[in-house]
Every structure is written in structure tokens, then in C-alpha cells.
Amino acid sequence: MTQPKSPRFARSTDAIHAGIRKRRPHNSLAPGVAQTATYTFESTADLEQYMRGEDADPEREEYGRYGNPTVRELERRLAALEATDDAVAFSTGMAAITSTLFALLNQGDHVVLFRDCYRRTRQFVTGWLGRYGVLHTVVPPGDLEAMEAAITDKTKLVITESPTNPFNYCVDLAALSGKVKAKNRRTKTLVDSTFATPINCRPHNFGIDLVVHSATKYLSGHNDVLGGLVAGPAHLTSLVREARDVTGAMLDPHAAFLIARGMKTLGLRVRKQNESAVELTKMLAAHPKVTAVYYAGHAGHPSYATACEQMDGFGGVVSFEVKGGRAAASRVVDAAEIPSIAPSLGGVESLIEQPALMSYFEMSEEDLAKIGISGALIRYSVGVEDTEDIVRDLERALDQA
Numbered sequence: 001m002t003q004p005k006s007p008r009f010a011r012s013t014d015a016i017h018a019g020i021r022k023r024r025p026h027n028s029l030a031p032g033v034a035q036t037a038t039y040t041f042e043s044t045a046d047l048e049q050y051m052r053g054e055d056a057d058p059e060r061e062e063y064g065r066y067g068n069p070t071v072r073e074l075e076r077r078l079a080a081l082e083a084t085d086d087a088v089a090f091s092t093g094m095a096a097i098t099s100t101l102f103a104l105l106n107q108g109d110h111v112v113l114f115r116d117c118y119r120r121t122r123q124f125v126t127g128w129l130g131r132y133g134v135l136h137t138v139v140p141p142g143d144l145e146a147m148e149a150a151i152t153d154k155t156k157l158v159i160t161e162s163p164t165n166p167f168n169y170c171v172d173l174a175a176l177s178g179k180v181k182a183k184n185r186r187t188k189t190l191v192d193s194t195f196a197t198p199i200n201c202r203p204h205n206f207g208i209d210l211v212v213h214s215a216t217k218y219l220s221g222h223n224d225v226l227g228g229l230v231a232g233p234a235h236l237t238s239l240v241r242e243a244r245d246v247t248g249a250m251l252d253p254h255a256a257f258l259i260a261r262g263m264k265t266l267g268l269r270v271r272k273q274n275e276s277a278v279e280l281t282k283m284l285a286a287h288p289k290v291t292a293v294y295y296a297g298h299a300g301h302p303s304y305a306t307a308c309e310q311m312d313g314f315g316g317v318v319s320f321e322v323k324g325g326r327a328a329a330s331r332v333v334d335a336a337e338i339p340s341i342a343p344s345l346g347g348v349e350s351l352i353e354q355p356a357l358m359s360y361f362e363m364s365e366e367d368l369a370k371i372g373i374s375g376a377l378i379r380y381s382v383g384v385e386d387t388e389d390i391v392r393d394l395e396r397a398l399d400q401a
């Protein structure tokens with residue numbers, strides 16, 4: 001099932017309607033949850049017809065690990081939003097990433113990875129793939145020259161994120177894909193676009209081959225479900241789909257329902273989160289206790305020009321550092337009333353965390369400094385609460401701390 005390359009409608013419209021087969025069972029407006037592990041055949045002749053690929057319904061399913069109509073609808077909707085042929089859904093974002101890499105990579109292949117990729121992606125590439133004979137080179141954040149130099153005739157994949165976590169660095173996606181293809185025509189590019197969402201950026205339009213999402217974050221948007229999706233051209237998504245049949249990392253139908261339901265408000269939520277993050281950044285940039293703000297929509301950010309070029313909004317995560325180090329940052333986090341202290345991001349509830357205490361807890365202060373994570377760093381994921389409330393609450397927490 002392929003989608004038109006240029007959708008007829010705006011993304012906020014597609015987020016609600018794309019991928020739906022018009023007539024649902026019982027004329028229900030809302031999608032049903034196909035809560036089933038397997039599918040039946042009326043007779044052996046019916047089964048044989050299906051096995052020959054001659055079933056009247058091209059979307060008929062055989063077994064729950066291979067496909068599910070509720071999941072399929074979500075996949076089609078994301079494909080429409082990302083303007084790609086197709087998409088494949090997984091039980092988590094990491095299941096999407098690991099299954100995709102298993103699908104594409106063979107012994108002797110080489111991967112180029114930007115250093116500021118999601119910690120578990122980095123761990124999988126640098127710590128696990130070597131066991132299967134897949135080599136890698138890690139290059140500095142956004143350094144396209146280092147990336148170009150690292151690409152060899154064995155390089156199968158270049159992996160990046162934009163914006164990155166927690167510093168919101170953006171990569172010039174058109175320049176990246178152009179340089180990759182010029183150096184090795186066969187090298188594929190993969191962008192983890194979780195932070196951007198298809199509302200703010202569509203990497204495929206800049207020549208990127210595969211777009212990955214942790215649907216746990218903005219796509220579902222309610223901090224109540226885990227999921228992942230990979231979107232891209234049919235010749236690649238079919239390989240990814242086959243890998244899912246084997247790794248078994250299929251998305252649960254009820255989770256698919258929740259993600260699809262959350263996605264209906266993706267346009268509303270993300271635009272509101274963009275708006276609040278901009279206001280929060282303004283307050284932070286002017287606050288005497290704040291020593292640095294990392295938001296791509298902030299004119300002082302190194303990625304500001306790139307972000308303006310390729311994004312329609314700058315996202316809902318704002319990172320910043322405060323005077324007084326780790327202890328002062330903890331006081332700010334504790335004093336803020338609206339955001340909950342939790343990992344994750346992108347949901348309707350604002351969340352706050354100190355990366356040094358969460359994702360990087362096991363690292364010494366010295367090793368943290370090497371990767372540029374300060375004890376004073378705070379990451380704020382803006383929810384959809386009132387903008388003024390979010391800004392005033394954090395301002396008060398800073399004043400008090």
C-alpha cells in the first residue's frame with residue numbers, strides 16, 4: 001500500500017484522517033481494536049488462495065506477529081505524515097531501531113553514527129553490532145566533514161538525530177544526504193526524528209531514506225504507551241517488516257489504538273508545545289541564574305540557522321544550565337510545581353529531569369564533562385499546560401533556588 005508523495009492535505013489533517021479505510025466495520029467512526037492473536041480462514045481453499053497471494057482483500061492478515069489492521073492504519077497514517085511510501089510499527093522506539101539495523105546490516109558492513117545519538121542507539125551500534133561483525137565510526141555532533149571522511153565503500157548506513165537530546169542540535173539534512181550519496185551511492189541515511197515530529201520536520205523531503213520515531217513521545221503524546229515507527233521507501237520498509245516478523249517486536253493492537261488516538265491531536269499539541277517552549281526560552285535567556293539555554297529556536301543556538309531552514313517549529317524540549325552546579329539544579333527541579341520529575345518527553349504533561357541524575361547517573365563528573373553533560377543541566381519537556389503557567393512556575397522555581 002503506497003501513499004501519494006505529496007499529500008493532498010496539511011499534516012494536521014493527515015494526522016487525523018490519513019490511512020483510514022473509509023468504511024469501517026459497523027460504520028463505526030472510531031477505529032476498532034483488532035484484539036486478536038491470529039486470523040481464521042473459512043476453508044482450506046480460502047487458505048490456499050491467500051497463500052497464493054490471490055485473496056480479494058490485499059490487506060488480509062495471517063498471524064498477529066505479521067500484521068494487524070489497527071497497527072496497519074497507524075502505519076499508513078505515519079507514512080502519509082512523513083510523505084514516505086510506507087511505515088512499520090514496533091513495540092518501542094528501540095525495537096524499531098534495533099530491528100531496522102538487523103534488517104539492513106550484514107557482517108563486514110560499516111555504520112557512521114553521530115555521537116549525540118540516543119544513548120541506547122549508541123550502545124547498540126558501538127557495543128552490540130561489533131559482535132555480528134558490523135563496524136562503526138562515531139563522529140562529532142553535526143560534523144559533516146568528519147562524516148564524509150568516515151564513509152567508505154563498506155558504509156551501509158549513516159545514523160543521526162535532529163534535533164538531538166538534550167542539546168537540540170540540528171543537522172542540515174539536505175547537506176547530509178547530499179554528501180552521503182555523493183561519497184557512496186549505496187549508503188542509506190537514517191534519522192531519528194522523535195524530537196522533531198512530522199509537524200516540525202519531514203526528513204524524507206530532504207533526501208533522508210529512513211525516518212524513525214519513538215512513538216512513546218510526541219506521536220502518542222500522553223505518556224501512557226510505548227511504541228516505535230520506521231517510515232521510508234517501500235524497498236526498505238519491506239525489509240524492516242520482514243525483520244519484525246523475526247525479531248517479534250510487533251506493536252500491540254491496543255497500543256496502536258492509543259498511539260493513533262493520540263496522533264489525532266499531534267498538530268494541536270506540537271504547535272502549542274512549540275509556542276510554549278519559545279516563551280520558556282525567552283524567560284530562561286533573560287534570567288540571571290541561567291548560564292546557558294539550548295533551544296534551536298533561540299538565536300544564540302549554534303543550530304538556529306539550520307533549524308529555521310528545515311523546521312516549521314522548534315520543538316517542545318528546552319535544556320538549560322543554572323548557576324551553582326548540580327545541587328542548585330536539583331533545587332530548581334524540586335521547586336518547579338508543574339513538571340513531574342521523570343524520564344521521557346513529548347507528552348501532554350510537562351516533565352523535567354537533570355540528565356546527570358537520570359540517563360547518565362552511572363558516569364563520573366569527569367566523564368560527564370568529556371561528553372559535555374554538566375551537573376547543572378536541566379531538560380524541560382513542555383507539555384500542553386497553559387503557557388503562562390509553565391513560564392511563571394519555572395521562573396519562580398529559579399528565583400527560589
Ligand SMILES: *Cc1c(COP(=O)(O)O)cnc(C)c1O
Nearest residue numbers: 092093094118192194214216227
Ligand atoms: C525515547 C527515545 C528513543 C527510544 O524510544 P523507546 O520508545 O523508549 O524505546 C529513541 N530515540 C529518541 C530520540 C528518544 O527520545
